[in-house]
Amino acid sequence: MPTTASPVPRHVAVIMDGNGRWAKERGLPRREGHRAGADSVREVLEGCTELKVEFLTLYAFSSENWKRPKAEVKALMVLLERFLKDKTPELIEKNVRLQAIGRLNDLPAAAVNQLHRSIEATADNSGLTLILALSYGGREEIIDGVKSVLRNVQEGHLDPAMLDPDVFGKHLYTRYYPDPDLLIRTSGEMRLSNFLLWQVSYAEIYVTKKYWPDFRKADLREAVADYGKRQRRFGAV
Numbered sequence: 001m002p003t004t005a006s007p008v009p010r011h012v013a014v015i016m017d018g019n020g021r022w023a024k025e026r027g028l029p030r031r032e033g034h035r036a037g038a039d040s041v042r043e044v045l046e047g048c049t050e051l052k053v054e055f056l057t058l059y060a061f062s063s064e065n066w067k068r069p070k071a072e073v074k075a076l077m078v079l080l081e082r083f084l085k086d087k088t089p090e091l092i093e094k095n096v097r098l099q100a101i102g103r104l105n106d107l108p109a110a111a112v113n114q115l116h117r118s119i120e121a122t123a124d125n126s127g128l129t130l131i132l133a134l135s136y137g138g139r140e141e142i143i144d145g146v147k148s149v150l151r152n153v154q155e156g157h158l159d160p161a162m163l164d165p166d167v168f169g170k171h172l173y174t175r176y177y178p179d180p181d182l183l184i185r186t187s188g189e190m191r192l193s194n195f196l197l198w199q200v201s202y203a204e205i206y207v208t209k210k211y212w213p214d215f216r217k218a219d220l221r222e223a224v225a226d227y228g229k230r231q232r233r234f235g236a237v
C-alpha cells in the first residue's frame with residue numbers, strides 16, 4: 001500500500017516569542033532580539049514557500065504590547081517600518097503577497113503608511129500570502145466583528161436569524177483567509193496571548209522551546225512534519 005505524503009498545512013500561524021530573553025542571555029538590549037528576529041521571518045517565509053504553504057500569519061505586535069516601555073514600542077515600530085521598506089523588493093521577487101490584520105490605524109503614521117505601500121506593491125503576487133498581525137488582539141477583533149454585525153442588522157443587510165459561525169467569520173479581520181491549520185509558538189510558553197482566538201478552534205498546536213531569533217527553516221520543517229502525523233478529527237470519530 002502506498003503511503004500518503006504528509007499533509008502540508010494550508011495556513012500556518014506563528015506566535016513569534018522570546019526575542020527579549022534571547023537578547024538578555026547575550027547581555028544585549030531587548031531591541032537586538034527583535035532585530036535578530038527579522039532573520040527568522042525571512043527563514044520562515046522561504047520555508048513556507050518551499051513547502052507550498054499558502055498562508056502565513058505572524059503575530060508581530062499585540063494589543064497588549066502597547067503596555068511595554070515607550071522606548072521598546074518605538075524600537076519595534078521603527079524596525080517594522082524598516083523591515084517593510086527593505087524587504088518589499090524581496091517579497092515582490094518571491095511572489096509573496098503581503099496583508100495585515102489588527103487595529104492598523106493605531107500604528108504610528110510612518111509605519112502604517114509604509115505598510116500600505118508594501119501591501120499595494122505586492123497585491124498582484126500569487127504565491128504565499130503573508131499576513132502580519134499588528135496591534136492585533138483576538139478579543140478586539142471579535143468586538144469589532146460584533147459591531148460590524150450590529151451595523152449590518154441595523155441597516156437591514158443581515159437577518160440576525162442567519163447568524164452562524166460562517167456568517168460571523170465574514171465580519172472578522174481574517175474573512176479572506178482560511179483558519180490556521182498549524183499554530184506554532186516559540187520560547188516554550190503554553191498560551192495564546194490573545195492571538196486568533198476565534199480562528200484557532202481546531203488548529204494543531206506546536207510549541208518549541210527555541211527563542212524566535214533561533215528559529216530556522218529546519219525548525220519549521222520539524223513543526224510541519226509533526227503536524228503531518230496528527231490525527232485531526234474535528235469532533236468526529
Ligand code: IPE
Nearest residue numbers: 016017018019020021022060
Ligand atoms: C516577542 O518577543 C516579540 C514581541 C512580542 C513583539 P518578546 O519581546 O515577547 O520576548 P520575551 O518573551 O520577553 O523573551
Ligand code: IPE
Nearest residue numbers: 015016017059060061062193
Ligand atoms: C505575544 O507575545 C505577542 C507577540 C508575539 C507579538 P507576548 O510576549 O506579548 O505574550 P505574553 O505576554 O508572554 O503572554
Ligand code: MG
Nearest residue numbers: 017018019020
Ligand atoms: Mg514574550
